[in-house]
Amino acid sequence: MTLESIETVTEQRRHVHAYIDRLQGEQLSAVHGLLEAMLSPLDRRLVLAALDEEPVTPEDFVAIQAGVASLDAGHGVPMEEILADFGLTMEAFDNMPDETCIAKPGRNG
Secondary structure (H helix, E strand, O other): HHHHHHHHHHHHHHHHHHHHHHHHHHHHHHHHHHHHOOOOOHHHHHHOOOOOOOOOOHHHHHHHHHHHHHHOOOOOOHHHHHHHHHHHHHHHOOOOOOHHOOOOOOOOO
């Protein structure tokens, strides 16, 4: 993405916000429905999720840096281990409806 395209997107966002601020009742409801329909179920949940305002501790920062370094080195955590942390198996994960998952291995997310 170029600086010019970023400025264009930023300008478009400002315009959209200004337009929305001018809408009345039914018009606002219509735009709300349109925007909601354009977003995936995950994006809709993320938009409405509370922000985590807990500060990052020094221990958190060290753990994050270690994770990034591990990924940069080509290492990772096996999917089975991640799922086990949530009490799931690969079979249970594979049988979940698509809309409950961000992305499944081997599928477009």
